[in-house]
Amino acid sequence: MHTSLRASLVALTLLGGLAACSTGGGDTSAAAGGTYTIWDPYPQYDDASAWVKLLGKCGTDAGVTVKRTGYDTSDLTNKALLAAQQGSSPDVLIVDNPVVSTLAEAGVLTTTDDTKLDTTAIDKNLIAAGQSGGKSYGIPIGANTLALYYNKPVLQAAGVDIAGVKDWPSLTAALAKVKAAGKKGITFSAIGTEEGSFQFLPWFWGSGANLTKLDSPEGLSAVQLWTGWLHSGYAPNSVIGNTQTTSWQEFATGDYAFAENGTWQLANAKKAGFDYGIIPIPAKGGGTAPAPTGGEFVSIPVQKDASRYPQTKKLVECLTNTDNSLTTVTTLSYIAPTAAVQDKQVAANPELKVWVDAVKAAKGRTSDNLGTRYPKISQQLWTSVQAALASAGK
Structure with missing residues (x-):
């Protein structure tokens, strides 16, 4: 275990520098009924937030005191690896889904079989994002993904019927109009960066391509779609440097017909000042393209003291049960990982139906048994797409 942890730490150091060790480690000496630590990637939520209040409630229900620390996503991975090496892992660890396989292969996480967590109600495509070697290493707390926002007045003025945008040719024809x-x-x-790969994947997968063969004819057709848009002036050269935030800011000007973005922009869409709609990203030949799943997994790290697991299990079950899941996904702007809670979300807000459908068609970035190979593949992907777009934009 320590050998694989050390290898992972070295790899992360090379990629971005190891974060300095700080306070917030788990109180591994506490007995059941004592203090249990939770690390999450939501530093934006303070003690007055619905999220932190839920954590406290789950602790009370489990008969323990919860000590919660929020870290930036990149910092959290490094800290989790280091804590495991030092034997001071938190009791509950909530991490971005592509990180799960890294931590699992480093021996940091328990499996849901180990802790007897029930995952039968979780959508199969969502639980797959937290699997490695056929085993599940946590429960998705929720999911988000990508779709196409569209500006209704712009399309109307151009004579485009959104109902006719169903595949790549019809979308490109709409852009021409x-x-x-x-x-x-x-x-x-x-x-x-990973943001670029995240946004390209629906088109890559929607072509029928597989991440194990980036240079397939299908994959190349997805690159040609994007480069063709730039060459024809349907997409701006700024996309090469756009983050998802700056891309949204372009759409919010009201000049663009379409923007690829996620559920997290819904609140901003309501403030945009123009009538908008949302459709799933179309696959090359029609239907919904598999978009990558975003969102975190609630996982249970390996502990020296196995007597802690029963109480930890109660905390995880509390955070992910049907009643509390609705609070969690609403607070975090996610789609729930179970059909029962998804139905409740749509009943409360019919606008979420398109996002539920998109999440059901979505795919984990580390699925297809890619595991820790995904980051390297992703870097090759965004590097190749960047080079192609730079040439097309000249």
Whole structure:
């Protein structure tokens, strides 16, 4: 275990520098009924937030005191690996789903079989994002993904019927009409980071391509789609440096017909000042393209003291049960990982139906048994797409 942990620490040091050790480690000496630690990637939520209040309630229900620390996502991974090496892991660890396989292969996490956590109600495509070697290493707390926002007035002025946008050719034809009408076509993020890969994957997978063969004819057709849009002026050269935030800011000007973005922009969409709609990202030949799943997993790290697991299990079950899941996904702007809670979300807000459908068609980035190979593949992907777009934009 220590050998694999050390290897992971070295790899993360090379990628971005190991975060300095700080306070917040688990109180591993506490007995059941004492203090249990939870680390999450939501530092934006303070003690007055619904999220932190839920953590406290779950602790009370389990008969323990919860000590919660929120870290930035990148910092959390490094701290989790270091804590495991030092034998001071938190009792509950909530991490971004692509990180699960890294921690699992390093021996940091228990499996749901080990802790007897029930995952039968979880959508199979969502639990797959936290699996490695056929074993599940936690429960998804919720999921988000990507879809296409569209500006209704811009499309109407260009004579585009959104109902006819069902595949790549019809989408490209719509962009051509929008440009001819004097407006801008589509904006997205193609920055040379994981964000760029995240936004490209629906088109890559929607072509029928597989991440194990980036240079397949299908994969190349997805690159050609994006480069063709830039070459034709349907997408701006700024996409090469756009984050998902700056891409959204372009769409919010009201000049663009489409923007690829996620559920987390719904609140901003309501403030945009123009009538908008949302459709799933179309696959090349029609239907919904598999978009990558975002969102975190609630996992239980390995502990020296196995007597802690029963109380920890109660905490995880509390955070992910049907009643509390609705509070969690609403607070974190996620789609629930179970059909029962998804139905409740849509009943409360019919606008979420398109996102529920998109999440049901979504796919984990580390699925297909990619595990810790995914980050390297992703870097190759965004590097190749960046180079192609740079040439097309000249």
